[in-house]
Every structure is written in C-alpha cells, then in structure tokens.
Amino acid sequence: MSDNRTESLLLQRTRPRPIPAEYDRPAEGIPPGPILGGAQRMKVTDVENDYLVCDLLDGNGDVIATDVKVAKPPELRHDKDWYEGLTDLTTTNAQEVEATDGIDTEDWIVKPPYIVDTTEIAAMTVAAAFGLEVDSKKLTLVDINVAGRVWGLDV
Secondary structure (H helix, E strand, O other), X not given: OOXXXXXXXXXXXXXXXXXXXXXOOOOOOOOOOOOOOOOEEEEEEXXXXXXXXXXXXXXXXXXXXXXXXXXXXXXXXXXXHHEOOOOEEEEEEOOEEEEEOOOOEEEEEEEOOOOOOOOEXXXXXXXXXXXXXXXXXXXXXXXXXXXXXXXXXXX
C-alpha cells in the first residue's frame, strides 16, 4: 500500500452498489414446495465464484434435494461493479480475490470461509437472485448470510 494512504481498500470502499430496479420484482418460475415462505437449510457441497452448490436439508438434517444452486450474497460476488472505487477485482479462487483501486492492491478472502460438506447456510427465495444466471437459468435462491461472511484482508 502507498505511504500516503492510511486505510486499506477494504475499508475505503463504501458499500455494495444498490440492487438495480429491474431485479426488484418477483421471480418467474419459482418452483412450488418447501423453498417458498421462509429460509431453507442447506449444506454447501461446492463453492463457485458467485454461487454455491448445496444439498437441501429437512428439519432433521436429512438430504431432500441435491445440486441446488444458491447465489452468494451480492457483496461476496466476484464482480468489481458491486463495489464503488475499485478498478479491478481478479479471482484467485472461489473464496479469494485481488482488489485494486488503480493505486493499491490487496488480497481479500471470505471470512469465515465456506467449508465444503461442512458449512450449513440459510437460503431464501428472492427476485431472481439479483440477476445472477447460471447455465442460462436465473437463480432464485440466495444465501441470506446469517454467518455474517465478508471480504477480509488476507494477512
């Protein structure tokens, strides 16, 4: 970091950008069943840059559906446009990025990390997961981030 700066890029960024108006509407094609009306218990089976692959669990922790794609919260996606002040956000791996504002560069990691086959999340149906598409399908579930995951400095 340059000598004339006292804050990290992580501290300087103000907030994720507002959700675009075109995503502030009900999602089409939401399947009927247990995912409507509240949070669903999921176990992470794979971590991708902008989404998670999960098993849907019932109240007893038994798997009732597999390979369910769940969007990461917008503030944990690998998209520099979600952050003000960044000129580049380069993916290192699914839980680590390199962020730069054109002057300083930092390594950010997801804290606490998603741990495959261990981490459980709560997911809710939202307006097309704020525009995230995977395999030409809009995701309709998003991790509601009850664990409070954030980008943190890799120190």
